[in-house]
Amino acid sequence: xxxxxxxxxxxxxxxxxxxxxxxxxxxxxxxxxxxxxxxxxxxxxxxxxxxxxxxxxxxxxxxxxxxxxxxxxxxxxxxxxxxxxxxxxxxxxxxxxxxxxxxxxxxxxxxxxxxxxxxxxxxxxxxxxxxxxxxxxxxxxxxxxxxxxxxxxxxxxxxxxxxxxxxxxxxxxxxxxxxxxxxxxxxxxxxxxxxxxxxxxxxxxxxxxxxxxxxxxxxxxxxxxxxxxxxxxxxxxxxxxxxxxxxxxxxxxxxxxx
Amino acid sequence: xxxxxxxxxxxxxxxxxxxxxxxxxxxxxxxxxxxxxxxxxxxxxxxxxxxxxxxxxxxxxxxxxxxxxxxxxxxxxxxxxxxxxxxxxxxxxxxxxxxxxxxxxxxxxxxxxxxxxxxxxxxxxxxxxxxxxxxxxxxxxxxxxxxxxxxxxxxxxxxxxxxxxxxxxxxxxxxxxxxxxxxxxxxxxxxxxxxxxxxxxxxxxxxxxxxxxxxxxxxxxxxxxxxxxxxxxxxxxxxxxxxxxxxxxxxxxxxxxxxxxxxxxxxxxxxxxxxxxxxxxxxxxxxxxxxxxxxxxxxxxxxxxxxxxxxxxxxxxxxxxxxxxxxxxxxxxxxxxxxxxxxxxxxxxxxxx
Numbered sequence: 001x002x003x004x005x006x007x008x009x010x011x012x013x014x015x016x017x018x019x020x021x022x023x024x025x026x027x028x029x030x031x032x033x034x035x036x037x038x039x040x041x042x043x044x045x046x047x048x049x050x051x052x053x054x055x056x057x058x059x060x061x062x063x064x065x066x067x068x069x070x071x072x073x074x075x076x077x078x079x080x081x082x083x084x085x086x087x088x089x090x091x092x093x094x095x096x097x098x099x100x101x102x103x104x105x106x107x108x109x110x111x112x113x114x115x116x117x118x119x120x121x122x123x124x125x126x127x128x129x130x131x132x133x134x135x136x137x138x139x140x141x142x143x144x145x146x147x148x149x150x151x152x153x154x155x156x157x158x159x160x161x162x163x164x165x166x167x168x169x170x171x172x173x174x175x176x177x178x179x180x181x182x183x184x185x186x187x188x189x190x191x192x193x194x195x196x197x198x199x200x201x202x203x204x205x206x207x208x209x210x211x212x213x214x215x216x217x218x219x220x221x222x223x224x225x226x227x228x229x230x231x232x233x234x235x236x237x238x239x240x241x242x243x244x245x246x247x248x249x250x251x252x253x254x255x256x257x258x
Numbered sequence: 259x260x261x262x263x264x265x266x267x268x269x270x271x272x273x274x275x276x277x278x279x280x281x282x283x284x285x286x287x288x289x290x291x292x293x294x295x296x297x298x299x300x301x302x303x304x305x306x307x308x309x310x311x312x313x314x315x316x317x318x319x320x321x322x323x324x325x326x327x328x329x330x331x332x333x334x335x336x337x338x339x340x341x342x343x344x345x346x347x348x349x350x351x352x353x354x355x356x357x358x359x360x361x362x363x364x365x366x367x368x369x370x371x372x373x374x375x376x377x378x379x380x381x382x383x384x385x386x387x388x389x390x391x392x393x394x395x396x397x398x399x400x401x402x403x404x405x406x407x408x409x410x411x412x413x414x415x416x417x418x419x420x421x422x423x424x425x426x427x428x429x430x431x432x433x434x435x436x437x438x439x440x441x442x443x444x445x446x447x448x449x450x451x452x453x454x455x456x457x458x459x460x461x462x463x464x465x466x467x468x469x470x471x472x473x474x475x476x477x478x479x480x481x482x483x484x485x486x487x488x489x490x491x492x493x494x495x496x497x498x499x500x501x502x503x504x505x506x507x508x509x510x511x512x513x514x515x516x517x518x519x520x521x522x523x524x525x526x527x528x529x530x531x532x533x534x535x536x537x538x539x540x541x542x543x544x545x546x547x548x549x550x551x552x553x554x555x556x557x558x559x560x561x562x563x564x565x566x567x568x569x570x571x572x573x574x575x576x577x578x579x580x581x582x583x584x585x586x587x588x589x590x591x592x593x594x595x596x597x598x599x600x601x602x603x604x605x606x607x608x609x610x611x
Contacts, residue, residue: 051505075508082506087498088357089553098554099499102492103508155507 008057032202075103079157100154126150141168280564337468339567346566349540369535370437371406403527462587463536491555
C-alpha cells in the first residue's frame with residue numbers, strides 16, 4: 001500500500017514540531033527520513049503511523065485517511081518500530097513477538113493458538129528464532145531491536161515505520177536488517193542517521209530541518225556536499241565507491257564551518 | 259523444516275495446570291475454612307450442608323450445623339474469596355496501566371477517601387441517606403471513596419483529556435495525604451478512646467460484618483469485574499512497552515486507560531465499603547502470580563483472582579480464630595503472612611536469573 005502525508009502539521013502546545021510536510025511513499029518503496037536531532041523525524045513517523053492526530057493536513061493509506069480508521073484496522077496495516085523500547089516485565093522474546101498478533105485477535109481468549117505461523121515466520125525473518133525463550137530484558141541492544149522487528153513483522157503490515165532501526169546494531173547487523181526490510185517488499189519509511197546506509201538502501205530520501213522538508217528525491221540528487229554542510233553543518237566529501245558504485249559521505253574538519 | 263513456535267507459551271499448559279491447582283485449592287479452602295471456628299465442623303458435614311442447600315440429596319444435616327455452616331460462616335468465607343479476587347485483579351490492572359510495580363488497588367485515593375467517609379460516620383456521627391450502624395459506615399466509605407476518586411481524576415486529567423500514569427499516581431498520593439490529614443485531625447480533636455480504636459480497626463479491614471446479602475453483592479461485583487477486565491487482557495499486554503507501542507498495536511489507549519482505571523477504582527470502592535481497606539493482597543498477589551505464570555494478562559488475571567481468593571479466605575480464617583474472643587485485623591494477617599512469602603519468592607527469582 002502507498003502512504004501519503006499531505007500538508008501535515010503537528011505540535012505540542014503553542015509550538016509546532018512539524019509543519020506543512022508533504023511526503024509521497026509509493027507502494028513497495030523505501031523512504032529514508034534524514035535530518036539532525038530534533039528535526040521532527042520521530043514526530044512525523046508517529047503522525048504517519050496514526051499515533052498522533054495532525055493539527056492540519058491528512059495522512060492517507062492507499063487513499064484512506066489513517067486517522068479516521070479504527071485503531072485495530074490501522075494496526076493491521078501499519079507497524080512501528082520504536083527508537084527506544086523498554087519494559088519492566090519478564091517477557092520472553094516470543095511474548096514480545098506475540099504482541100504483534102494483538103490487532104488480529106478477538107477480545108475473548110478463544111483463538112489462543114492464532115498467529116503461530118506468522119510468529120514463526122516473523123522470528124525467522126528477523127533471525128531471532130534462537131532467542132525465543134530468552135527474557136527480553138537480558139538481550140543485547142541489537143537483539144532487542146531484532147526482536148522488536150519480528151514483533152512488527154508479526155503484525156503482517158503493508159507499511160513499516162522504522163525509527164532509527166540501526167541504533168545499537170553492529171555494521172553487519174545494520175546491513176542485515178536494512179537488507180531484510182528491503183527484501184520484504186513492504187512500503188517502508190525509516191528515520192536514519194547513517195547517510196551511507198540511507199543512500200544504499202533507500203529509493204527516496206527526505207531531509208528535514210526544524211520540522212520542515214528541506215529537500216526530497218533519489219539519494220544521488222539529495223545527498224550533496226552542500227546539503228551536508230547546510231543541514232548538518234559538517235564539511236564533507238560525497239563520492240562514489242569504485243567497487244560497489246554506492247554513494248559515500250566522508251566528513252572532514254567539521255569545525256571549519258561552525 | 260521450520261519448527262512451529264507456540265505463541266507466547268514457554269511451557270505449554272503451565273497456566274492451565276496452575277489454574278487447575280488453584281481452583282482445587284479454592285474449593286478445598288472454602289470447605290475447610292468453613293469448618294474452622296469455635297465449633298469444629300468436619301469437611302464431610304460442610305459438604306452435606308452445601309449439598310442440602312443446593313437441593314441435592316444430603317443426609318443427616320442438623321439444624322445447628324446448617325446454621326453454623328450456611329448462615330454464619332459460609333457468607334463470610336464467600337465474601338473473603340470475592341474480596342481477595344477483586345483486590346488482586348484491581349492491583350494487577352493498575353500495575354500494568356501505570357507500569358508501576360508499587361501500584362495497588364488504592365492508587366486513586368480510594369482507601370484514603372473511604373477512610374474519610376468512615377471516620378466521619380464513626381467519630382462525627384454523620385449520617386448517610388438515613389442509614390445507621392454498619393450500613394451507614396459502608397455507605398460513608400463508598401461515598402468518600404467516590405469523592406476522592408473524582409478529585410484524583412480532576413487533578414490528573416491532561417488538557418487533551420488524557421490520563422498520564424505518572425501524574426495519576428502523584429495525584430493519588432496528594433489526595434491520599436489530604437485524606438490522612440483530615441482523618442488524623444478528626445480523630446485527635448473529636449475522637450474518644452473507643453472511636454479511635456474503631457477507626458484504626460476499620461483501616462486494617464474486617465469481614466466480621468459480612469452476611470449473605472453483602473457476600474452476594476461482593477461476589478457479583480468481583481465476578482463481573484473479572485469477566486469485564488479479562489476482555490481487555492490483550493490491550494493490557496500491549497501496554498508492556500508503553501503508550502506509543504500500545505497505540506501502534508491498535509489499542510485506543512486513552513479510552514482503555516479511563517475505562518480500566520475508573521472501573522477498578524469503582525470495584526475497589528465497593529469492596530472497601532463492605533470490608534475496609536485490606537492492604538497487601540492487591541499489591542503482592544499479582545507479583546507472585548507473574549513469577550509463577552508469566553506476565554501475560556489472559557493468564558495473570560484469572561490466576562490472580564483465584565490466588566487472591568485463597569489468600570484472603572485463609573487470612574480471614576486466621577483473623578477470626580487466632581485470638582480467643584477477639585478478632586485480629588485482617589490487614590495485619592495479610593501483611594504478616596504475605597510479606598515473608600513474597601520476600602521468599604523474590605529471593606528465589608533473583609537467584610534463578
